[in-house]
Amino acid sequence: MFEPTDIPDLTIFRPKRHGDARGFFSEVWSRAAFEAAGLAFDWVQDNHSRSAEAGTLRGLHYQAPPMAQAKLVRCTAGRIWDVAVDVRPGSPTHGRHFGIELSAENWAQLLVPRGFLHGFVTLTPDAEVQYKVDAPYSPEHDGAVAWDDPALAIPWPLDGAPVLSAKDAAAPKLADWSNPFGDMP
Ligand SMILES: Cc1cn([C@H]2C[C@H](O)[C@@H](COP(=O)(O)OP(=O)(O)O[C@H]3O[C@@H](C)C(=O)[C@@H](O)[C@H]3O)O2)c(=O)[nH]c1=O
Numbered sequence: 001m002f003e004p005t006d007i008p009d010l011t012i013f014r015p016k017r018h019g020d021a022r023g024f025f026s027e028v029w030s031r032a033a034f035e036a037a038g039l040a041f042d043w044v045q046d047n048h049s050r051s052a053e054a055g056t057l058r059g060l061h062y063q064a065p066p067m068a069q070a071k072l073v074r075c076t077a078g079r080i081w082d083v084a085v086d087v088r089p090g091s092p093t094h095g096r097h098f099g100i101e102l103s104a105e106n107w108a109q110l111l112v113p114r115g116f117l118h119g120f121v122t123l124t125p126d127a128e129v130q131y132k133v134d135a136p137y138s139p140e141h142d143g144a145v146a147w148d149d150p151a152l153a154i155p156w157p158l159d160g161a162p163v164l165s166a167k168d169a170a171a172p173k174l175a176d177w178s179n180p181f182g183d184m185p
Pocket residue numbers: 047049058059061062071118119120136137165167
């Protein structure tokens with residue numbers, strides 16, 4: 001059910017789907033199951049986004065401490081390529097990225113700890129992404145790093161230029177960015 005990745009603390013969660021003639025039932029998050037796996041989070045907000053076009057890229061985003069957010073991300077319509085980048089100061093995997101397809105079919109989720117950048121690109125039209133966060137939205141702490149920074153070299157599955165927000169199109173490269181996570185508790 002829980003699978004480690006090659007980045008410590010970045011975890012894949014594959015909830016069981018109980019299929020029957022009506023459809024399916026699935027526990028998409030359970031405090032007991034997560035705590036039994038050593039994953040205790042106090043989620044405070046559920047987010048839901050929909051992107052009309054395939055090739056819509058949202059990222060790479062973070063909230064700075066003390067409003068840093070862990071995220072539990074899933075895709076409930078269509079397919080996305082979800083990416084997390086470890087920017088925890090002193091982490092042995094600092095700068096490393098991890099990507100995974102999340103979809104309404106594979107029902108996988110990605111648990112992104114605090115101290116990571118997070119983003120995704122939609123692989124189908126009308127993709128819907130839902131995620132829990134463990135700190136409230138704070139526009140003053142909201143930030144972005146360039147999705148296409150060559151220093152990160154993320155192989156986004158894109159066919160041409162992505163659809164971006166103005167904020168993401170103007171995001172700084174890692175070299176021009178001041179990492180706020182050194183102050184993380
Ligand atoms: C993230 C967020 C945005 N908003 C508002 C601000 C703005 O008017 C509108 C759209 O915001 P954004 O452009 O930041 O939305 P988006 O680009 O979808 O941002 C999200 O991207 C993914 C990859 C993440 O990891 C999230 O944490 C978040 O940063 O919604 C909230 O009210 N609450 C929130 O928690």
